[in-house]
Amino acid sequence: MTGTPLDRDRLAKLLGMFSSDSDGEIVNAARMAERLRRQSGLTWHDILRPVPEPRREREVESVDDALDLCEAYADLLTDWERRFISTLRRQRTPISPKQVAIIEQILGKVLRDEARAA
Secondary structure (H helix, E strand, O other), rough: OOOOOHHHHHHHHHHHHHOOOOOOHHHHHHHHHHHHHHHHHOOHHHOOOOOOOOOOOOOOOHHHHHHHHHHHHHHHHHOOHHHHHHHHHOOOOOOHHHHHHHHHHHHHHHHHHHHHHH
């Protein structure tokens, strides 16, 4: 549950005070930073986690676009799917309709997982 929106600029200034030569100033800055965190209802893990980029619609206009996107999210794929995509990159013959259908399945998985993560 969140409370007051976290003032990240103020938090950054308080954290910058940790380099002070005055122990009292450091302790005071730490207490104020903790107060900001507590009021926001966030954990330190929540605050330090990278903020995701806003999701934008993916434009997939060609097989190459689909392969690029699948490769960009290779961590979401199985070993077999990664090998399949990699093999298609090296394939010299035209991609078959069956291969296109498999690419579409893999791409659908990538887009669902990406949307879930956003």
